[in-house]
Amino acid sequence: MNPENKNFFQKVYEVASQIPEGRVTSYGAIAKYLGAARSARMVGWAMNSAGSMEHVPAHRVVNKAGLLTGKHHFDGTNLMQQLLENEGIEVIDNQIQNLDKHFWDPFKELGVEE
């Protein structure tokens, strides 16, 4: 089965589900990896469903700036930050510290598939 046969959402679930602990990635990185660099917003929507349906660690996915923009969508108010800190990631005011250090690049980790 060609992975491209899957829906965009399903692809996002797989990639996000492959994110190791203590690592974070950005919506755009996933979107670009799927071949839809400009569809970063769609990734966010996918995460919305993912958090409720799939066991995808949506808390490990943040925007390019490392800001927990979607923390407001989690159960609690700072639940997202709590989860990231629990994995050893330093988060201050919804801002991930050492982002480049914790950044998980699908192109580098999964390999550039085109």
Next chain:
DNA sequence: AGGTTGACGTCTC
């Protein structure tokens, strides 16, 4: 049935 928003990012001026 149509219009607007939305967990963002890239392109253009």
Next chain:
DNA sequence: AGAGACGCCAACC
């Protein structure tokens, strides 16, 4: 180089 506008596709109203 900085700021602004647009795009992506789906869901919600």
